[in-house]
Structure formats: C-alpha cells, structure tokens
Amino acid sequence: MxxxxxxxxxxxxxxxxxxxxxxxxxxxxxxxxxxxxxxxxxxxxxxxxxxxxxxxxxxxxxxKTIPQLIAEADRAFCAWVRARDAGLPCICCGETAQSAALTGGEWDGGHYRSRGAASHLRYNEDNCHAQLKQCNRRGWDLASYRANLIGRIGLEAVEALEQDSRAHKWTRDELREIRDTYRKKLRELLK
CATH class of the missing domain: 3.30.160 (Double Stranded RNA Binding Domain)
Structure with a gap:
C-alpha cells in the first residue's frame, strides 16, 4: 500500500x-x-x-432595586435633556450658562411638574428641560417656567401636562428600557 x-x-x-x-x-x-x-x-x-x-x-x-433603577434612568434621561437643550437658555430665568458645557455641574434637568408630585411624568420629554441649578431649587419661579414652556411646546401641551393626574407604578423592565433608550438617544445626539 x-x-x-x-x-x-x-x-x-x-x-x-x-x-x-x-x-x-x-x-x-x-x-x-x-x-x-x-x-x-x-x-x-x-x-x-x-x-x-x-x-x-x-x-x-x-x-437592582426599583430606586436604584429609577436613579439610573433619571441620570440617563437628564443627561439627554441637557444635551437636547444645548445652546438654549434656562427654561426658568432665560439666562445662559457661564460655560458652554451642559454638564450636571451647572445644569439640571428641571421638571415643570415635579417628580414627587407627578412621578408618572418624570420621563416625559415635554415636562423636563435644561435648567440652571439655582433655578431648579425650591422657590423657583413657576410662572416664568410656564411662560417659557408655552413658548417651546405650546399652550395645549402645557395644559395637557397640568391636567394629567393618572397614577403609574414603574416596573423594573420599564425603568431598564427607559435607561437604555435614553443612553442610546444621548449617544446618537452627541455624534
């Protein structure tokens, strides 16, 4: 062989x-x-x-607990709001920031209806806008926020926010989806 x-x-x-x-x-x-x-x-x-x-x-x-997931989703959502509103003045006082960077150090994601009073609106894009830190603390001027908000989104949308009083309990899956969605939106916005 x-x-x-x-x-x-x-x-x-x-x-x-x-x-x-x-x-x-x-x-x-x-x-x-x-x-x-x-x-x-x-x-x-x-x-x-x-x-x-x-x-x-x-x-x-x-x-992860629901409060931990809420904190992560809040961070992602507010970072996206700050990036979305880059170049716009503060929704409350109309001033622009000293620095051009919309970081969490000088800007907040300020909610028209607070997260405590209307937690179901905490991730509503019409309810949250870039706001200077000092304007987002207690005692900020709701009337000027409302006037500027009407200028940005319209009277009907503002009234819809004010009348929305439904209750919502966030689930882990919803919060993970919100967190991941806004992280993805932020990456696309910063490209």
Missing part, C-alpha cells in the same frame, strides 16, 4: 516549516507544543473569566 505524501506545514508556535510525523501535528517540536498548549490554556482562562464577568454583571443587574 502506498503511503500518502506528507506536505510541509508551518509550525503554529514558531516560523519553522516542518514535515509532520502524525496527521494532526501542528508543532515542529515538543517545546513548541508546550508553548501552544500554554497559549491555548491562557485563551481558555481569558474566555472563562469573560463569561464569569458577564454572569456576575447579569446577576447584579437582576438584583
């Missing part, structure tokens, strides 16, 4: 070319075989560590 002709192969561990003595041989010598085994083991360990981190991250996400 004829023996098959064995072609030269390139060693996977070094640049040497060799004629294999076994059909599935990939290394030219035992030292290269050890090097390959070490590389494969390191790759497998890295892959296992990545999978473990993903499992841990998923478990931590599942354990």
């Amino acid at each position: 004829l023996q098959p002709v064995r072609r030269e192969k390139k060693c996977r561990a070094c640049p040497t070319r060799f004629v294999p003595t076994r059909p599935l041989q990939v290394a030219c010598c035992p030292d290269c075989a050890q090097t390959l085994a070490r590389r494969n083991r390191e790759k497998a360990e890295k892959r296992a560590a990545t999978i473990e981190r993903q499992k841990t991250r998923a478990a931590l996400e599942a354990l």
Whole structure:
C-alpha cells in the first residue's frame, strides 16, 4: 500500500516549516507544543473569566432595586435633556450658562411638574428641560417656567401636562428600557 505524501506545514508556535510525523501535528517540536498548549490554556482562562464577568454583571443587574433603577434612568434621561437643550437658555430665568458645557455641574434637568408630585411624568420629554441649578431649587419661579414652556411646546401641551393626574407604578423592565433608550438617544445626539 502506498503511503500518502506528507506536505510541509508551518509550525503554529514558531516560523519553522516542518514535515509532520502524525496527521494532526501542528508543532515542529515538543517545546513548541508546550508553548501552544500554554497559549491555548491562557485563551481558555481569558474566555472563562469573560463569561464569569458577564454572569456576575447579569446577576447584579437582576438584583437592582426599583430606586436604584429609577436613579439610573433619571441620570440617563437628564443627561439627554441637557444635551437636547444645548445652546438654549434656562427654561426658568432665560439666562445662559457661564460655560458652554451642559454638564450636571451647572445644569439640571428641571421638571415643570415635579417628580414627587407627578412621578408618572418624570420621563416625559415635554415636562423636563435644561435648567440652571439655582433655578431648579425650591422657590423657583413657576410662572416664568410656564411662560417659557408655552413658548417651546405650546399652550395645549402645557395644559395637557397640568391636567394629567393618572397614577403609574414603574416596573423594573420599564425603568431598564427607559435607561437604555435614553443612553442610546444621548449617544446618537452627541455624534
């Protein structure tokens, strides 16, 4: 019986070319075989560590409470509002900021109807606008906010906000969806 002709192969561990003595041989010598085994083991360990981190991250996400998810959704939503209203003056006082950056340090996402009084409107895009920090604290001028809001969204929309008094209890899935949606919108807006 004829023996098959064995072609030269390139060693996977070094640049040497060799004629294999076994059909599935990939290394030219035992030292290269050890090097390959070490590389494969390191790759497998890295892959296992990545999978473990993903499992841990998923478990931590599942354990988040509703207040934690509300805080994350609020941060994402208000960051998007600040980016959306970049270049516009404060909705309440009409002043522009000292710096051009709409960061959380100088600007807030100010709600016309407060999150405490109308929590079902906390993620309503018509109810929230960029507002200077000092205007968003207690005692801000509701009349000027309302007048400027009418200028931006119209009287019908403002009256609809004022008359909306339905109750809503946020679920974890809704809050995760809101958080992810506004993170995505922010990325698209900043492109």
